[in-house]
Amino acid sequence: MIPHPELPIGAFIAFICLMICLPSHLRVRNVASSSMNIWLSLVCLISGINSVAWAMDMIVRFPIWCDIAVTKILIGSNVAFPAAAFSICRFLCDVARPNAKEQTIKTRRSRAFVEIVLCWVQPIVVMALHYIVQGHRYDIYEYIGCQPTYYDTWAALFIINIPPLVFCFGTFVYAGLAFFYFLQRRRDFELLTKMSPDMNANRYIRLMTVATAEMIWGTPWYLFVLVSQFTDYAFQPWVSWDYVHSNWYRVGQYPLSLLTPEERNIHLALWWVTPVSGFLFFVFFGFSDQAMRDYRGVIRWVRVHILRHNPDTSGRTRWVSFRVLLERC
Structure with a gap:
């Protein structure tokens, strides 16, 4: 009997809900919304598998899975998710501003290229740069499974923690502008279909609402991780490359049952951030026309x-x- 059956159940249900939403985003070839959907799906699937594989212990198993599928993809999703929300609101702001021009094939390709860079190329770069501050391979938590880790130094601040927050605050700025432009042009908003053939007022509102809601939900957690990493665990100096990677092959093993109630609740709450984000995404797009x-x-x-x-x-x-x-x- 799994001690916390709600973890895999919640993760897999969120994954199924996101898979239901994915075809409609792929059909309109919206890179940003499709990327948000795919990244959320990947993390929910990984979280569900982890919660089943390590439901009873912290034994080191499936090293390739933890080294690649978990450690790197979770680090990449850390910045890919807010980058996708940023790209959505940036696009909505561009098509709704008063002096917006019609979205030609050239402009749509240019926008898609920028969104691919932000939502996919940049996370891959962050995955590679993660090795700079990866003090050891990964940690395994009971019930949660293997999780990425990094050495708490100034390099980790700029590689891991700062980029997601930049995109979060940028999303709020673009979302505010997009909503302002929408209120200005709400009487003649049918012109939006001329600016972007795959867009209408209903989809515009859904995209803006889901991107803003996801960032309202996610930004406090990004800030919480940033503050806790560099206060509770102390900011470490960068001594040298060899010093940071001196014990790189170590795998941390942590039973949640031996942690304090506060620490256990924090780990479980952080685990639920992505499944809840997946459910939010489904609420806005799972019942669309x-x-x-x-x-x-x-x-x-x-x-x-x-x-x-x-x-x-x-x-x-x-x-x-x-x-x-x-x-x-």
Whole structure:
């Protein structure tokens, strides 16, 4: 029996919800929203697998999984997620400003290139730079699994902690401007479809709301980690490369049952940040018009290809019968 079954259940449900939302974002070729969806999905999947694999102990197992899939992807997602929210609000601000020009193929490609750099190239660079401040391979926490670690020094401040906060505050600035422009142009907002063919007022509001809500939820946790890392555990001086990596092959093992209640609650709360973010994302996009059309398409596919029903025959027959009944009345 898993001591904390809510951890894998919550993570896997969040992963499924995010997978449901993904096709609609890929279909409109929105790099920023698709990237946020994919990064959240990856972290939820990793968190769910970790919580199952290390539900009962802190044994060092699956070293390749921890060294690559967990340590590096979690570090990359730390900056990719706020970068995606920043890119969303930046785009919304650009298309809604009073002097905005129509989004041509060239401008859309240019925007997509910038968003790919911010949401994917930059996290990969951060993953590589993480080795500079990686004092040892990783830590394993009971119930939570393996987690990335870094040496608390000024280099980690600029590589790991500062970039996400820069994107968080940048998101708030662009979100404020985008909302201001929306209020200015709300009477003629149908012009937005001319500026961007894959955009309408409903999707505009959803994108702006989800990006802002995710940052309102995530920014306090980024600040909390920054403050706790460099106050509670003390800011360490950068002595030398050899000094920082002197014990690099060590794997820390920490049973949550032996931690203080406050420390245990902090670790569990930080673990829940991403699944809750996934649920927030689903709330805003899982019930959109496009998502509903996707659901109907899946149901229709199941009826036709699995249940072997004729497509739309029963529904069309009922509608014709209803019309005939009304005419007779």
